[in-house]
Amino acid sequence: MIDIPSSSRRSVLTGGVTTLSAAGLVALLGGSVPAAARKADLPAQDAQLLNAALALEHEGIAAYQIAAQSGLLSPDVLKVGITFQSHHKTHRDDLAAAIGRLGGVAATSKPIADYAASLGAGALKTQTDVLKLALRLERGAANAYLGLIPSLQATEFHVLSARLAGDEAFHAAVLGNVLNEPIPQQAPIFG
Amino acid sequence: MARATFRAATRALTLAAAMAVSGAAFAGAGLPRGDAVRGVDLYQAKCGACHSLDSNRVGPAHRGVVGRRAGRVADFRYSKALSASHIVWTPANLDRWLRAPTVMVPGTMMGFRVSSPQERADIIAYLAQNPSRR
Numbered sequence: 001m002i003d004i005p006s007s008s009r010r011s012v013l014t015g016g017v018t019t020l021s022a023a024g025l026v027a028l029l030g031g032s033v034p035a036a037a038r039k040a041d042l043p044a045q046d047a048q049l050l051n052a053a054l055a056l057e058h059e060g061i062a063a064y065q066i067a068a069q070s071g072l073l074s075p076d077v078l079k080v081g082i083t084f085q086s087h088h089k090t091h092r093d094d095l096a097a098a099i100g101r102l103g104g105v106a107a108t109s110k111p112i113a114d115y116a117a118s119l120g121a122g123a124l125k126t127q128t129d130v131l132k133l134a135l136r137l138e139r140g141a142a143n144a145y146l147g148l149i150p151s152l153q154a155t156e157f158h159v160l161s162a163r164l165a166g167d168e169a170f171h172a173a174v175l176g177n178v179l180n181e182p183i184p185q186q187a188p189i190f191g
Numbered sequence: 192m193a194r195a196t197f198r199a200a201t202r203a204l205t206l207a208a209a210m211a212v213s214g215a216a217f218a219g220a221g222l223p224r225g226d227a228v229r230g231v232d233l234y235q236a237k238c239g240a241c242h243s244l245d246s247n248r249v250g251p252a253h254r255g256v257v258g259r260r261a262g263r264v265a266d267f268r269y270s271k272a273l274s275a276s277h278i279v280w281t282p283a284n285l286d287r288w289l290r291a292p293t294v295m296v297p298g299t300m301m302g303f304r305v306s307s308p309q310e311r312a313d314i315i316a317y318l319a320q321n322p323s324r325r
Binding site: 044045048049051052055056059117118119120136137139140141143144147148150151152 | 235236237238239240241243246247248249250270291292293297298299300301302303304305306
């Protein structure tokens with residue numbers, strides 16, 4: 001399945017194998033990763049995954065900032081949006097702290113104009129447009145955190161990811177209610 | 192020029208093969224037949240927090256991913272592990288990836304897993320329906 005160039009294939013066969021981590025080699029060969037190798041790569045792998053989650057939070061914070069500055073939100077909705085943004089800032093700080101404990105370097109946010117472009121903010125014309133975007137992002141984030149849990153090695157990060165998923169699901173529920181979306185008839189709703 | 196033509200032809204053949212596999216032959220590979228219509232909603236719900244078809248966000252843009260080499264979207268910063276992986280995103284490889292990305296490519300930044308084989312097949316079928324515009 002994996003296309004290994006002939007030179008790489010040769011190096012694997014002639015001793016280049018020592019340049020691969022044990023986990024990488026075993027994965028390349030399609031087997032399971034031995035516990036010792038997995039343990040050795042554990043902090044770095046978890047830090048990588050948490051950094052992707054941090055990038056997601058940076059985007060969420062930017063999205064609420066764009067919404068707040070759009071002039072499209074009523075005062076009541078704006079207040080809720082600012083509260084949700086503060087939750088995402090707490091998530092950001094929790095993730096950055098976890099990455100730091102693992103010896104990683106926390107990802108920084110991009111300029112807000114970059115987020116506006118990638119989220120298609122120019123197409124937002126009404127409060128409903130903004131709320132639909134927020135709902136899509138929050139719903140996706142709840143699923144993202146749940147789908148991340150099996151890949152995280154450390155139990156403390158399983159808990160962290162589950163807690164963040166809960167917050168995102170709460171946000172999605174509130175936004176769905178404001179948009180008069182029907183209550184999902186089938187459970188589980190997320191994951 | 193000839194090399195560029197060869198590359199284009201190879202890419203077209205890879206994509207055609209990948210799209211064929213995403214249909215009837217997909218089931219032949221031991222994978223469920225994907226439904227691109229279900230895949231639209233699943234893509235939004237499961238992948239949409241980080242990915243879009245046409246924008247690099249937390250993850251790279253997905254248009255044209257089926258048949259593409261991993262780590263090749265312009266202006267997206269990949270992990271070293273994925274950049275060096277030499278993986279081609281065939282439907283079978285996408286299925287392995289979505290099942291457990293950190294097992295397939297240790298060191299990747301993507302940890303999100305889709306546990307349901309049918310949901311993976313539906314998402315892959317949707318992606319196969321959105322080839323590169325070039």
